[in-house]
Amino acid sequence: MFPKLIRSRTSERAVLMLLLLWFTVATIPSTSQHSDNSQGLSSTQATATATLNIGKMNATLQISTDTLYPSLPSSAYNIGVPITVFYNDQSGYVDFLGGFAPSLLAFDTKTNLVHSIQILTPTSPGTLISESLDPKNGELYVLDGNVANYYSITTGARIFALQASNYALLKTINLGNGTFGMAETYDSRNNNVYVGLANRTSYQDVISIIDSSTDTIIRNIPLTMSGTSPNNYPVLQAMVYNPNNDLLYIVRTLLGLANGGFPYAGPYTTGGTSDLVIVNATTGTTVGDVSLAEPAMGIAYDPDNSNAYVTLQGTAGYAPAVAVIDTRSNSLSGLIPLPGSSPGAQSFVFVTFISIPRPAGITYDPQNGFLYVGTINSNSVYVINGATNSLVTTIQTPPADYNPMSIAYDPVNGILYDSAETGVAVTINPTTNQISGTYDVQGFPADALYDGLNGNIYVNSIVQGSVYVMSSTTDKVVATIWPGDPYYKLPIAYGSSMALDPNNGNIYITNPDMSMVSIIDGATNQITNKIVFPSDANNTAVPDGIVYDSSNGKLYVTLVNCNTSVAGALTIGDGTVNLCGRFGNAVSSNVAVIDPSTNIIVNRIKVGVFPEGAVYNPNNNNIYIATYNGTASIQVIDASRNIQSSTIDLGSYNNLYISSMTFDPANGNVYAYAGGASPPSVLVINTATNNLVGAIGMASNSIAGIAYDPVNQLIYTNPGGYLQAIDGNTNKVVGTLIADGFGFQGAGIGVDPKTGTLYAPDTSFGFVSILTTSPLIPLVVSPVSILNLQGNPQSIFQTGSMVTVSTQVQSSSDSTTQFIGVVQITNARGQSVFSGTKSMSLTSGASEFLNFAFTIPLGLTPGVYTVYVSAWNGFPAIMGANWKTLAVTQTTSFTISA
Secondary structure (H helix, E strand, O other), X not given: OXXXXXXXXXXXXXXXXXXXXXXXXXXXXXXXXXXXOOOOOOEEOOOOOOOOOOOEEEEEEEOOOOOEEOOOOXXXXXXXXXXXXXXXXXXXXXXXXXXXXXXXXXXXXXXXXXXXXXXXXXXXXXXXXXXXXXXXXXXXXXXXXXXXXXXXXXXXXXXEEXXXXXXXXXXXXXXXXXXXXXXXXXXXXXXXXXXXXXXXXXXXXXXXXXXXXXXXXXXXXXXXXXXXXXXXXXXXXXXXXXXXXXXXXXXXXXXXXXXXXXXXXXXXXXXXXXXEEEEEOOOOOEXXXXXXXXXXXXXXXXXXXXXXXXXXXXXXXXXXXXXXXXXXXXXXXXEEEOOOOOOOEEEEOOEEEEOOOEEEEEEEEOOOOEEEEEEEOOOEEEEEEOOOOEEEEEEEOOOOOOOEEEEEEXXXXXXXXXXXXXXEEEEEEOOOOEEEEEEEOOOOEEEEEEEOOOOEEEEEEOOOOOEEEEEXXXXXXXXXXXXXXXXXXXXXXXXXXXXXXXXXXXXXEEEHHHOEEEEEEOOOOEEEEEEEOOOOOOEXXXXXXXXXXXXXOEEEEEEEEEEHHHHOXXXXXXXXXXXXXXXXXXXXXXXXXXXXXXXXXXXXXXXXXXXEEEEXXXXXXXXXXXXXXXXEEXXXXXXOOOEEEEEEEXXXXXXXXXXXXXXXXXXXXXXXXXXXOOOOEEEXXXXXXXXXXXXXXXXXXXXXXXXXXXXXXXXXXXXXXXXXXXXXXXXXXXXXXXXOOOOOOEOOOEEEOOOOEEEEEEXXXXXXXXXXXXXOOOEEEOOXXXXXXXXXXXXXXXXXXXXXXXXXXXXXXOOOEEEEEEEEEEOOOOOEEEEEEEEXXXXXXXXXXXXXXXXXXXXXXXXXXXXXEEEEOOOHHHHHHHOOEOEOOEEEEXXXXX
16 A cells, blocks of 8 residues: 655645555456457457447438438438439529438539438338429429339328428428329419329329419319320329410320339330320410320420420330420421430330430520430430520530439539439539539448548548548538549549548548549648559559558558559540559559658558558557458568568468458557458457467458547447447457448448547448447446544534545456556645545456545635545556546545534
8 A cells, every 4th residue: 555645735734644545446357458469369259248338329421411310211222313403593502302212412512512301201201203493482392203102092292392491391292192203393473383193093194283372282183195094104204384375394105014114204214105295384274285206204495495395215216306396386396316326125224215325304504595415324415406406416424324314504603413323413514515523422431530630530432532521520521522533523442541641631542543642631621632653554553551650750552553454444534544453463562652741752662462451550660561462461561661571471361351450559459350251350460579369250241441449449340230349358349239221331430539439431321320439447436425433424524533535446347457546635726635546456346445534634724625536547647648547536525614
C-alpha cells in the first residue's frame, strides 16, 4: 500500500492525513494490455460467446442521399434506379422516381447532393412512376402506379400530394382498388391533375380528375375501347395537356399477354397496337383518335409549332420513329425516322421487346426549340429540330446499358437531365448537344475514412466515381465529390482506398481505372489536384492501397504494372479507363513513395505481384503490404529506409486473398481479413517478430473491411451479412451483429476514434451501417457511502471526526485486471483536499470493498465536499497516451459543519 497524499489548498491549517486505503477489486479482460498472442497458430470459431459490449447498430445511411433508415429497406435492391425524371421549379431540384424503390430522389444541381424522400413503406409498397406539379398551390403530385400489384383487386393506384418546396407529405389520394397506371399531367387552365389508369376488373381505361385546390377526385372519365379482354389490356402510357385548345393527348397501347406479359408497363411496355386518344379536358368527351402504326411510349408538346411528338418503338417492319401530331387539326402530319436496325426480338428484363433502339421518354427544350428522345438499349439520345421536324444529331451516352429513359429540362441552368435505367443521371448541355456529366443516384461504397480535422467521414463509391461526405455530427451526407475525369464522372474501381494527411488536411484516394490518385481538400471538399502514374504503350501503373506514414510524412501507394496489351483500355470522353486492374496481366509491382508537399513520387520499393492493402505500424515504423499472385503473403517495408525488409509467410493460409488490414496498438498485432477460399479467416501477425501467430475463423467468405476501434479496443470486420467484433486479448470473436437486410459484401470500415462510432459500408446495397460503441470498462464501482466512526451512514460532520469512504468494486471481465484504485475529495471550488491511491489486482468475477478512512482536520473550511472513486490503469504521468479509466467514476458528497 502506497497512499499518495495531497496538501489541502483551502487552508494553511490543513495537514497531511494518513490515508488508510483497503479494498478488493474485481477484474475484467484487460483492454489496456493485450497479450502478444505468440502461442502459435489456432483457429477459433466465429460463434464464441460474447462477453463484451460490442456496440449498437444505430441506423443505415443510403450514401447517395442524406437519408437514415433504422434498418435496411426491403426494397434496397432497387433503390436509386430512376424510371422518370422531372424538374421541380418549387424546390429547384431535379426529381428522380426510383421505380420499385420507396423514395423520390431529389437531385440538387448546385451541390450534386441527392436528397431521398421516402414515400413508400415496407407495409405499403408500390411503384413510383410519374410526377406533375401545380405551380399555383405549390404541390407536387407523385403517382404510385400499383404496377407491381396489378393482379390484386384489393390494392390500387395512389397519388401522393407533397409540398413541392420541401417534399412534405400533405395527403394520400386513393384512386380505387384494381387500378394501375402511369400517365399523369397538369391542366393549367382548369387547375386540375389528370391521371390515366387501367382498370383490372373492366379491362378499360379511365382518367381520374383531381381538383388540386382540394386534392380530391372530382370526376372519372371512362375511355372505352373495343377488343379488350383479360388478355388484352389498354394501357395509358403517357399524356400531355395543350393549354391552347384545352385538350388532353393520351398515348394508349392495347397490350396482349402474348406481346410481353403485361403489366410490366411503363418503360417495359412493348408490342401491341397504339393510338392517340384526344379528350376535351373540360367536358371529358373524346374528340379524336389518331391511329399509330407502331407501339408508342412517350409524348411531348411543342408550343412554338403546336405539334405533339410521340415516340414509336418500331415493329412489324417499321423502324423506330417519332410521330408528329398537328394539334390544330388533330391529325398525324408526319414521321421522323430514327436510326435503328431491322426489327428483331431481344430479351430484356421481364418482357420481350421489339426493335433496337426503343424510343422512350421525350422532352421539349424551349430555349433552342429542340426535342430530345431517350432510347432504351441503344445508349443514345436523339435530338430533333421542332422547326424542321428533322433529326439534328445523336448524343451517345456512356456505355454500357445506360438506357436513357426519361428526360427533364431545368430552365434555371439550361441543362437537360436524363434518367438512365442503370441508376445514372446523364446531364446534357443543349447549347452544344454534348454530355456534360454523369451522376449516379445510387452508391456502392468501397471504403470509408474518418477525418479527425473536420469530423467528416468520406465514403467512396465504386459505381459512379463519387465520394460522399458524411457529417459525424448528423450522420447525414453533406457533400458529393467527383474525383473522376472532369468531363465524365468515371467509376472508381474496386480496390480504391483513401488516406488522410493530417499535416495538410488532404484526403488522397486511389483510382485504379484512371491510374491516378485524386487529392481532396478536407476544408472545402473539392478536388484540388491529382497524381497521375506514368504509363507507356505496353504497361499501365494501377494504384490500389494507400497509407500515410506519420513518422516521415510520406504516402505509400501500392502499384501494379499491368500489361495493357492484354487488358486493353476504354476511352470515354476526355478520359481513358484502363482495364488492367480487373483483366490484365501484372508484370511487376512496387510501392510508390509520394511526398505530399510536392505530390511527386520520390521512391519506388519493389514488392510481390498484385499488392493490395497497406497498413502502417507506428511502433516499429514498418508498413505491411498484402500481396497475392496465386499465393498470398505480407511484405514488410522499413519506412525509415524505404526498403523491403522481409516477407511474412502465411503457411497454409496462403491460398486466401487479403482484402484489408488494420493495426492494434494495444497489442502490436496486425489483423488481416483473408477470404476467397475456405476457411475465411482473420490472420493475426505479431509485428514484434513479424510472424503469423493466429487465425480467427469468420462466418462469411465474402470480401470485407477490417478496422480497430480505440474506444473499446475491439477489432471489427464486416463480411457479408455480418458485423463481427474480435477481442485482441483472446483473439476470439466476441460478438456478431446482423443488420436487418444487411447485404452480401462488406468494404473498408471508417472509425471515429473520439466517439468510437464505426461506419461500415455495404457494397452490395449502397448503404453504410452506423455503429456506436462505448469504452470497454472492466470494473464496476458501486455507489459510494460516507460512514461515521460506528460504521453508519452519515452526511454531516464536524472537524476532528473520523470518516470512512466505502464502496464495492466488482469485475466484469474474463481475466485478471491490474489497476489503481483512486479516492479524491474536493471542496466547493473543485480543489483537491485529499486523495489516495493503491495498486491492486483482482481475479475474474471477484468483488471487494474499497474503504478510505481519515480524520477531518481541525479548522478545515466548512462547506460541501465531493468524493470521487475511480479506477485507473496506471498513473497518467507514467502511462501517457495509454492512460485510461477502467470504471465509471462514482461520486457522492458530505458536509462539514461550522
